[in-house]
Amino acid sequence: MLIRRETPADVDAVRAVHRAAFATDDGSVPVEVTLVDALRVDDGWLPSLSLVATDADGQVVGHVVATRGTVAGAPVALGLGPIGVLPAWQRRGVGSALMHAVLGAADALDEPLVVLLGHPEYYPRFGFRPAVELGVTPPGPWGPQFFMARPLSAWQPHLQGAFAYAGPFTDL
Numbered sequence: 007m008l009i010r011r012e013t014p015a016d017v018d019a020v021r022a023v024h025r026a027a028f029a030t031d032d033g034s035v036p037v038e039v040t041l042v043d044a045l046r047v048d049d050g051w052l053p054s055l056s057l058v059a060t061d062a063d064g065q066v067v068g069h070v071v072a073t074r075g076t077v078a079g080a081p082v083a084l085g086l087g088p089i090g091v092l093p094a095w096q097r098r099g100v101g102s103a104l105m106h107a108v109l110g111a112a113d114a115l116d117e118p119l120v121v122l123l124g125h126p127e128y129y130p131r132f133g134f135r136p137a138v139e140l141g142v143t144p145p146g147p148w149g150p151q152f153f154m155a156r157p158l159s160a161w162q163p164h165l166q167g168a169f170a171y172a173g174p175f176t177d178l
Contacts, residue, residue: 007100009107012056012069017046019066020058027090038088041174042071050074050172054115055084057107059091059100067095070104072112072120077142078167083119083155084112085171105132109156118160121169126151141166145176 012020021039028036045051050073059068068091075085086108091100109132112120121137122129123144137144137155144153145168153169170176 007062007067007103008060009057009103010060011054012058012071016058016066016069020069023066023069023092024088024090026092027096028088029093037178038090041088041178042069044174044177045071045073045172048073048172048174050085050174052084055108055111057104057111059095059104061095067092068100068104070108072108072117073172075121075172076170077119077165079170080165082165083121083142083169084117085169085175086120086122087124102132109133109158113158113160116160117158118162118165119155119157121153121155123148123152124154126154129154132156137169143168145170 024038024042025036028038030036052073055072057070058066061067070089072084072086074081075083077083089104133156134154136150137153138150140155142155
């Protein structure tokens, strides 16, 4: 498996990953597919933080993206997600590799903070904790246990306030 930046040639494969990873019972297009497409044309899109995992043949088997978010209106945070892995590749370390890669890339770019909505028993293994512990409040009705943050090397304790995702998240 190789983790690399997404290229324009990967767009259809990334759609296929999210379609399979978040398949719906009724066969409708999962929201994650349209969300990634909408993020790609948003000002919050950060090409260096859209990563794919490929198999030995170069086929895309997973994808993760982090986009520009704000804390108290300042562009000092990233919203992570969606992250998706083809079902045949799940539980094989692909998601963890993508998570470590995107967090490492964000840290190398001197981003201070990454937030996500996720399972409170899964994401702490990557250093996430309730964002409210850092003084960062969720943009919606989610319980604080699901809105988590991971401070990176550039984190400063004064970076507190309400978090806002890139625009397409508000259209969900």
